[in-house]
Amino acid sequence: xxxxxxxxxxxxxxxxxxxxxxxxxxxxxxxxxxxxxxxxxxxxxxxxxxxxxxxxxxxxxxxxxxxxxxxxxxxxxxxxxxxxxxxxxxxxxxxxxxxxxxxxxxxxxxxxxxxxxxxxxxxxxxxxxxxxxxxxxxxxxxxxxxxxxxxxxxxxxxxxxxxxxxxxxxxxxxxxxxxxxxxx
Amino acid sequence: xxxxxxxxxxxxxxxxxxxxxxxxxxxxxxxxxxxxxxxxxxxxxxxxxxxxxxxxxxxxxxxxxxxxxxxxxxxxxxxxxxxxxxxxxxxxxxxxxxxxxxxxxxxxxxxxxxxxxxxxxxxxxxxxxxxxxxxxxxxxxxxxxxxxxxxxxxxxxxxxxxxxxxxxxxxxxxxxxxxxxxxxxxxxxxxxxxxxxxxxxxxxxxxxxxxxxxxxxxxxxxxxxxxxxxxxxxxxxxxxxxxxxxxxxxxxxxxxxxxxxxxxxxxxxxxxxxxxxx
Numbered sequence: 001x002x003x004x005x006x007x008x009x010x011x012x013x014x015x016x017x018x019x020x021x022x023x024x025x026x027x028x029x030x031x032x033x034x035x036x037x038x039x040x041x042x043x044x045x046x047x048x049x050x051x052x053x054x055x056x057x058x059x060x061x062x063x064x065x066x067x068x069x070x071x072x073x074x075x076x077x078x079x080x081x082x083x084x085x086x087x088x089x090x091x092x093x094x095x096x097x098x099x100x101x102x103x104x105x106x107x108x109x110x111x112x113x114x115x116x117x118x119x120x121x122x123x124x125x126x127x128x129x130x131x132x133x134x135x136x137x138x139x140x141x142x143x144x145x146x147x148x149x150x151x152x153x154x155x156x157x158x159x160x161x162x163x164x165x166x167x168x169x170x171x172x173x174x175x176x177x178x179x180x181x182x183x184x
Numbered sequence: 185x186x187x188x189x190x191x192x193x194x195x196x197x198x199x200x201x202x203x204x205x206x207x208x209x210x211x212x213x214x215x216x217x218x219x220x221x222x223x224x225x226x227x228x229x230x231x232x233x234x235x236x237x238x239x240x241x242x243x244x245x246x247x248x249x250x251x252x253x254x255x256x257x258x259x260x261x262x263x264x265x266x267x268x269x270x271x272x273x274x275x276x277x278x279x280x281x282x283x284x285x286x287x288x289x290x291x292x293x294x295x296x297x298x299x300x301x302x303x304x305x306x307x308x309x310x311x312x313x314x315x316x317x318x319x320x321x322x323x324x325x326x327x328x329x330x331x332x333x334x335x336x337x338x339x340x341x342x343x344x345x346x347x348x349x350x351x352x353x354x355x356x357x358x359x360x361x362x363x364x365x366x367x368x369x370x371x372x373x374x375x376x377x378x379x380x381x382x383x384x385x386x387x388x389x390x391x392x393x394x395x396x397x398x399x400x401x402x403x404x405x406x407x408x409x410x411x412x413x414x415x416x417x418x419x420x421x422x423x424x425x426x427x428x429x430x431x432x433x434x435x436x437x438x439x440x441x442x443x444x445x446x447x448x449x450x451x452x453x454x455x456x457x458x459x460x461x462x
Contacts, residue, residue, distance in 0.1 A: 013429035014396055014412050015447055037431040037443060 003166045006030035015039075027075075027168040028159070049155030055145045057087050062112065063119050063149050064156045065089075066097045070124040073160035078170040081183050094183060111140035118146065123153050185442035187246060193445050194247035199401065201249035202278075203437075204414040205239055206406035207231055207264060211257040213282055213321045215307075217347060217390050219383035221419040222256045229407040233267040235435065239405055240271035242437040248403075254280040254414065265296040272301035278343070280305045282320070283335075284327045291334060298339040305343040305375070306332060311360040332367040343373040349390055352376050382425065383418035396428060397451060403444050409433070410440030412447060 006027055007013075009020040013036040019025045020033075032039050050064060061084050068076035077098065084094050096106025097116070107113050118137035121129040137146060162168075178184040193199040208230040211222035220226070231239075240251050251271055258264050259281050271277050279297065283306035286294050297304060306328055310316040313325035335342050344364045350356065357376060364374045379391030380399070399413035406417040408424050409432040416428035430443040 007426060011426050013426050014451075015430055015443055034426070035432045036429060037433055037439065 002027065002031065002168055004031050004034060006168075007033040019043075026171065028163065031162075031166055031168060046155050046159065049151045053148050053152075055148050055152075058089065059112075059115060059141075059145075059149065060152055061087050061089060062097065062115065063152050065094065066116060066119045067123040067153050067156040068160055069098050070120065071157060071160035071164070073164045075163035075168045075170055076156065076160050078174050078178060081181075082174050082177055085177075085181060085183075091181060091183065098183075114140050115149075119149075119153060122150065123157060185446045187438040187442070190438060190441045190445055191247040193448075194249070199403075199441075199445055199448065201247075202252055202402050203239060203243045203248050203250075204252040204254060204402055204404040205231065205236055206255060206404070206417055207236060207253055207258040208256040208261055209407075209419070210260060211255060211282070212260065212285060213257065213324065215321065215384075216319045216388060217349075217379045217385040219380065219385065219415060219418040220256065221384045221422070226256070226419075228256075230261065231405070231407055233261075233263045236267055237270050238435060239437055240274045240277070242435070244274045246437060246441055248275065250276045250278070252278045252280065252402075252414065257282055257285065259285040259293070265293055268302060269296040269299050272299045276301045276303075278303050278305050280307075280345070282307055282324070282328075283331045284324060286331050286335070287327055291331075294335060294338065294340060297335075303341040303343050303373070304335060305345050307345050307347065308360070308364065309346055309348065311363045329363075329367065332369065336368040341373070342367075342369055343375060344369050346374070346376045347379055348376060349379050352378065380415050382415055383420055386420060399428075401444060401448050403430075403437075403441055405434050405437075405440065410443070412444060 005011075007030050009017070012020045012033050015036045016033050016039045019029050019039065024030075029039070029043070032042060050060065053060070061080065065077065065080045065084050068080055081094055081098070084097075092101060092106045095101045096103045103116065104113065107116060114136040117133050118129060121133045175184060190199065194201055206220075208228055209220055209222055210224065210226040210228045211218075212224055214223035236253070243251060253268060253271075258279060268277050268279050279302060281304055283304070307320065308316060308325070308328050309319055310325075316325040317323065332342050332344070344367075346357065346360060348354070348357065361371070361374060365371065379385050381391040381393050385391045394415070396412055399415050402413055404411040404414045404416050408417055410430045411417045412428040412430055416425075418425045430447065431440045433439045
């Protein structure tokens with residue numbers, strides 16, 4: 001179970017009760033509520049970093065799910081497998097990102113393979129991104145897109161550590177959905 | 185929300201002028217209606233003397249007009265009287281105490297509290313010793329009745345706080361009011377207030393229900409964070425109530441004060457702001 005108390009609507013601090021108004025807001029909000037002054041800045045940042053931007057939703061979800069796999073975050077892999085299905089990634093693409101099948105078989109497009117290589121260098125290693133990886137990605141993605149995706153990957157890594165460090169539970173709804181899709 | 189917005193809100197009365205400080209949570213008593221489940225076995229959860237003085241200094245700079253110190257029993261902290269006296273050099277201080285730790289040889293500990301900016305607020309709930317002591321512990325009545333005149337003679341201003349489960353204007357309180365006068369306490373320094381149904385009082389089904397708007401929005405600082413109102417940092421079944429938590433950050437004081445102001449401006453009117461909670 002979670003390492004920290006997950007606050008419910010009755011325990012929610014007065015400054016963040018609006019996040020609980022529509023029911024269970026999920027474990028990230030319920031955990032963050034323990035430090036209410038961090039709620040709005042954190043969710044605003046994460047929302048901007050992971051939400052709609054100049055980069056396609058598909059590319060962002062590739063970045064989020066792959067980063068979560070590299071960081072070994074069970075909670076985020078589960079949650080973003082469900083999101084990936086929602087935004088149209090195929091089961092094979094998700095399996096490829098999760099390392100269950102050969103990545104190249106799942107992503108025949110050179111541009112996406114270059115992007116995944118760039119994500120691996122950013123989220124799965126330390127140090128600067130090697131020139132060949134950077135240049136391969138830049139051949140298909142504008143510089144501003146890589147800057148935006150760097151923020152996306154960084155915010156995802158924050159969420160990975162938050163969810164894993166606090167051992168946040170995957171919701172039963174997500175587990176059920178992934179089971180039905182053969183991706184649990 | 186900026187510090188200047190807080191200062192303006194304090195000047196206009198939009199925010200109440202007093203900051204409350206929970207110096208600690210442990211207590212030598214274990215009162216039946218205690219909001220914080222305080223007892224000798226409670227986790228101490230103390231603020232430091234430096235933190236308390238800093239709160240007073242920053243409160244004055246922001247425009248607050250007074251400080252209240254409560255607990256737990258603040259007088260369990262050996263450095264407390266001297267620190268409160270230092271705080272009172274900056275802002276008027278009301279120190280809530282059960283008054284039972286100043287008897288006998290310990291009376292000299294009260295000496296620093298003979299300060300024009302300090303008032304001691306001591307609890308006394310009934311003119312009947314048995315009734316008072318049932319809620320507050322053995323011999324509490326005798327200790328309070330003995331210590332109050334000594335404090336007053338020593339030049340210390342004393343207020344008496346009565347917490348009641350009945351009506352605030354109940355004629356049954358008249359003998360208590362007379363007793364308080366006979367101890368040398370002025371009527372305006374005798375505060376009668378309801379039991380608020382939070383903490384141990386809630387577990388024991390005592391007191392009045394209150395929502396945030398019913399509770400004065402006085403900024404309240406404890407080791408656990410900053411809260412809406414002095415009834416905010418309550419404890420139930422050993423767990424801190426977080427519903428009135430504003431921020432975990434307590435210093436600089438402008439951070440929780442700004443959060444309080446934003447919350448005051450965002451909340452609807454309460455169902456009943458006439459409960460006399462103070």
